[in-house]
Amino acid sequence: MKNHKSNLMNYITGYILSILATLAAFIIAKESLVSGWILVYVILSIAILQLVVQAVFFLHLSEEDGPKLNLTTFYFMIMVVSILVVGSLWIMKNLDYNMMPEQQNQHMLDQYNEGGF
Amino acid sequence: MTKPHTTNHEQSLDKAKFGFWVYVMTDCVLFATLFATYAVLRNNTAEGPSAKDLFSLNFVLLETMLLLTSSFTYGLALIFAKQNNKKMTINWLTITAMLxxxxxxxxxxxxxxxxxxxxAWSASAFLSAYFTLVGTHGLHIIIGLIWIFVSIFRLKQGTLNIKNNNSLTMLGIFWHFLDIxxxxxFSFVYLIGVAL
Structure with a gap:
């Protein structure tokens, strides 16, 4: 019985924290409280925070007993995803910068300076 | 007599759950490739509109709240399933499906x-990447919804037992994953797209 109650508390806590995180990110973006790359980092941090909240309170990743296989594959997924996303952006940024025809260079440089990819 | 058999059965269900978890993790990798594609192409609008011109943040916030709430109500359904309360499980599953x-x-x-x-997706590379990313998520939602309706149907036909309890747990993993x-x-395509 106690287990069910703490389970319910888990879901309620996760739900409230997720709503708060969503609203915080929404207000920061909507009211342009910060701008440029700082905005990207702030929104990214809030999204990752919410990922952790939901992994703990909804997916119960921290409560696994025995060998923590789910958690291990989760970490492996995070590693693959990071390499994939960061690597792709890094490579494409360099390609844009180095391999465009002469007349496009200025355009790409402008985009680069604006903080685009 | 039945005890070793039950244990074996539970073990194989645990294996099935782990296998499903591994599938969900690989699905994350699929979405990561689509996110990377979108991030690379988001400025290639072919002189057309960009994210800033197209998306309404209020509309998307409502979508986000709907999905987040459905993730929560699914959790409630799971709690009632573990308590063997078939009626409440079906009720919360129905609310989840409606959301x-x-x-x-x-x-x-x-x-x-x-x-x-x-x-449309043919207008620019940005829109192609956008429709692919968000459309793939929508496709997963459709599959999840079909799975929820099948679960409701099966619960109405039969009883809560270890087998469909396990299926509900896996569906829960899938549904929470879609919310994540x-x-x-929401953060990258919509918030950053509109604000940056």
Missing amino acids: GLSFLAMELYEFNHLITEGH IWIFI
């Missing part, structure tokens, strides 16, 4: 709106 359907309807409305305004993916779509 999921509302989310899907809003997403389809948005797609339809974009396409009739002339901003949506958080990243």
Whole structure:
């Protein structure tokens, strides 16, 4: 019985924290409280925070007993995803910068300076 | 006599759950490739509209809240399933399905709106990447909804037992995972797209 109650508390806590995180990110973006790359980092941090909240309170990743296989594959997924996303952006940024025809260079440089990819 | 058999059965169900978890993790990798594609192509608008011109943040916030709430109500259904309360499980599953359907309807409305305004996936690389990313998520939502309806149907036909309890747990993993993916779509495609 106690287990069910703490389970319910888990879901309620996760739900409230997720709503708060969503609203915080929404207000920061909507009211342009910060701008440029700082905005990207702030929104990214809030999204990752919410990922952790939901992994703990909804997916119960921290409560696994025995060998923590789910958690291990989760970490492996995070590693693959990071390499994939960061690597792709890094490579494409360099390609844009180095391999465009002469007349496009200025355009790409402008985009680069604006903080685009 | 039945005890070793039950243990074996539980073990194989645990294996099935782990296998499903591994599938969900690989699905995250699929979404990561789509996110990377979108991030690379988001400025290639072919002189057309960019994210800033197209998306309404209030609309997307409502979508996010619907999906988040459905993730929560699914958790409640799971709690009642573990308590062997079939009626309440079916009720909360139905509420979850309704919230999921509302989310899907809003997403389809948005797609339809974009396409009739002339901003279909063929208009620019940005829109191709956008429709692929958000459309793949929507496709997963459709599959999840079908799975929820099948679960409701099966519960109405039969009783709660270890087998369909296990299936509900796996569906829960899938549904929470879709919510997490949506958080990243909400943050990167919509919030950053409109604000940056």
